[in-house]
Amino acid sequence: MSGTAQIGVTGLAVMGRNLARNFARHGYTVAVHNRSYARTQSLVEEHGDEGTFVPSESMADFVASLERPRKVVIMVKAGGPTDAVIDELVPLLEEGDIVVDAGNAHFPDTIRREAALKEHGLHFVGTGVSGGEEGALNGPSIMPGGTREAYESLGPILEDISAKVDGVPCATYVGSDGAGHFVKMVHNGIEYADMQLIAEAYDLLRQGLGASAAEIGEIFAQWNTGDLESFLIEITADVLKHTDADTGKAFVDIILDQAEQKGTGRWTVQNGLDLGVPITGIAEATFARALSGSVPQREAARAVLPAHAAQWEVKDRDAFIEDVRQALYASKVVAYSQGFDQIAAAATEYGWDIDRGAMARIWRGGCIIRARFLNRITEAYERAADLPLLLADEYFTDAVASGLPAWRRVVAGAAQNGVPTPAFSSSLAYYDGVRAERLPAALVQAQRDFFGAHTYKRVDREGTFHTEWSGDRTEAEA
Ligand SMILES: NC(=O)c1ccc[n+]([C@@H]2O[C@H](COP(=O)([O-])OP(=O)(O)OC[C@H]3O[C@@H](n4cnc5c(N)ncnc54)[C@H](OP(=O)(O)O)[C@@H]3O)[C@@H](O)[C@H]2O)c1
Numbered sequence: 001m002s003g004t005a006q007i008g009v010t011g012l013a014v015m016g017r018n019l020a021r022n023f024a025r026h027g028y029t030v031a032v033h034n035r036s037y038a039r040t041q042s043l044v045e046e047h048g049d050e051g052t053f054v055p056s057e058s059m060a061d062f063v064a065s066l067e068r069p070r071k072v073v074i075m076v077k078a079g080g081p082t083d084a085v086i087d088e089l090v091p092l093l094e095e096g097d098i099v100v101d102a103g104n105a106h107f108p109d110t111i112r113r114e115a116a117l118k119e120h121g122l123h124f125v126g127t128g129v130s131g132g133e134e135g136a137l138n139g140p141s142i143m144p145g146g147t148r149e150a151y152e153s154l155g156p157i158l159e160d161i162s163a164k165v166d167g168v169p170c171a172t173y174v175g176s177d178g179a180g181h182f183v184k185m186v187h188n189g190i191e192y193a194d195m196q197l198i199a200e201a202y203d204l205l206r207q208g209l210g211a212s213a214a215e216i217g218e219i220f221a222q223w224n225t226g227d228l229e230s231f232l233i234e235i236t237a238d239v240l241k242h243t244d245a246d247t248g249k250a251f252v253d254i255i256l257d258q259a260e261q262k263g264t265g266r267w268t269v270q271n272g273l274d275l276g277v278p279i280t281g282i283a284e285a286t287f288a289r290a291l292s293g294s295v296p297q298r299e300a301a302r303a304v305l306p307a308h309a310a311q312w313e314v315k316d317r318d319a320f321i322e323d324v325r326q327a328l329y330a331s332k333v334v335a336y337s338q339g340f341d342q343i344a345a346a347a348t349e350y351g352w353d354i355d356r357g358a359m360a361r362i363w364r365g366g367c368i369i370r371a372r373f374l375n376r377i378t379e380a381y382e383r384a385a386d387l388p389l390l391l392a393d394e395y396f397t398d399a400v401a402s403g404l405p406a407w408r409r410v411v412a413g414a415a416q417n418g419v420p421t422p423a424f425s426s427s428l429a430y431y432d433g434v435r436a437e438r439l440p441a442a443l444v445q446a447q448r449d450f451f452g453a454h455t456y457k458r459v460d461r462e463g464t465f466h467t468e469w470s471g472d473r474t475e476a477e478a
Pocket of ligand 1: 011012013014015016034035036039075076077078080081082084085102103104105129130131132133
């Protein structure tokens, strides 16, 4: 006999609880379950009036309370706990049922789990969910993978509870097996890059202008009315204007300058290396967090390493602020362009058919990188679905080209004055590298052939060659 709940959520910590409430508020009958029953009880006691919840203490009762084909959302700690829940669930489910993992799984785990559940006739939908607890409750950005067949019945529910921008849901089918969790991973990587770029812009303004945190907060608030408008710029303005209640100091000045991470940035960079995609913005952002946390190295370096840099004296305040704004925008375009390149490379490598424009569209609302700018990315991929790099779209080419003099001035000024801007600088280096007529990679190839007989290709004829470096230096076809 089939139950009455249209969807079930197991794992009722902050994310699962809010997701279950979101389903209920949209009129769905929601089966709820958690390993320890107290969480289930407190959800129903505190929020039972928001909709129809069907609480169960045992997994068997939970499964029995769902209508068929069952749709079970797992929202537990990623890794071992997800496998533990799947192992408990699978024997209770029947062919055609859909298991949704909405936690932050690493995409290779999702590929493995999808294949295993397929053996049991079950659909496994690895789903990225972004927006934190607030998004889970009021509308997240949702990135589901798995089969199209599963999406047909699950998709409308996910689209219903997702964030909406101009009436368009921030949820869409991403691609088979691990594609959803992959795209969520890259989203988080881009989030790292975006945050680092904003932090560097703040540092440049602080050191260049000698301005207070609150004054810089006003500059960010102003920027949030233009091309840079985004959730991250908005909260940056708020944070910078905030004062610590205890000390009366700027809040940002009382925080230890050691940034942490939960690991999705690391996964993104590792995958970038695996695929050979230069996601330098994301990598620099991840390493910048690592550097900030390298306390013994920082202490040792601070004690001995000179700056040989003058105190930065900015002559024209307004011109400098505009330069930093343009440099931030250009660097941001590079970071996003690289992230979308990574998605394209992964689609080829793992056999996914991912619509990059649609990814930008579902990131416009609900998630941490939500921004006006994402409309431009969607438009770019609408103009050319197979765009080789985002920077090659006419809008972005023009936007970056017009900011180029400012970008160069800012990066040069930062270097001369000893202000670290790894993401600004590496983005500019990427820009100059990717557009270069000829790269010094030719010399690297010659060096490789010299010490390792790794061979090289010539610009003037087909074939692969090796020079007898230790002999008479004649060239032979390899
Ligand atoms: N927090 C965020 O902003 C955010 C944003 C996006 C995605 N996510 C992802 O969403 C998922 C849930 O996050 P969260 O912060 O709500 O919770 P969490 O702290 O990651 O996990 C706690 C939940 O996992 C359950 N759990 C842990 N080990 C278990 C096991 N062996 N068997 C069964 N259940 C087990 C807990 O049950 P008990 O109550 O019985 O301990 C509890 O319901 C995670 O994968 C997280 O990465 C989080």
